[in-house]
Amino acid sequence: MEQKSLLLVEDDPVFSNVIGRTLSQRGFELAYAGDSTTAQKKIAEASFDFAILDLNLGDHNSLSLIAPLRNNNNEMKILILTGYASIATAVEAIKLGADNYLAKPADTDEVLNALFASADESLRNSIDVAPMSVKRLEWEHIQKVLNENEGNISKTARELKMHRRTLQRKLQKRPVSS
Secondary structure, three states, X not given: OOOEEEEEEOOOHHHHHHHHHHHHHOOEEEXXXXXXXXXXXXXXXXXXXEEEEEOEEOOEEXXXXXXXXXXXXXXXXXXXXXXXXXXXXXXXXXXXXXXXXXXXXXXXXXXXXXXXXXXXXXXXXXXXXOOOOHHHHHHHHHHHHXXXXXXXXXXXXXXXXXXXXXXXXXXXXXXXXX
């Protein structure tokens, strides 16, 4: 594979070092950003063939980086990675122009498969025919309402008829897998 440029936007230094080192060994020319401000500077300075964006970057999310990346190179492949996957954020990411969406933890092979897969094929393959558990349905619903309220926890808690602290505790937990 000829060397392709890749922007890795990840605020977890351990994960970014591991995945970055492996991607470099596999022939990618890597640029790294640990926050959205640094990522915006890198996007302004260069065009990339691929981008891997951690959804949650401290107090920000990386969805706002999709449009500038697309403006620089409409053909690039964009993968959103997150430790807090939900249907609402996956749909939002795809609508904004991401090619794929992958939940952490993920190894390099999973990341590369998701990066090179077309969004339609990837979504088709990721559909789980088994029904979701009640806990997973609750998580998905909370994420949907939170997304509709643009991340406003107080407003989301009121709509869900839930105490704000209870909602915050639920949001801090990793989602159940099924």
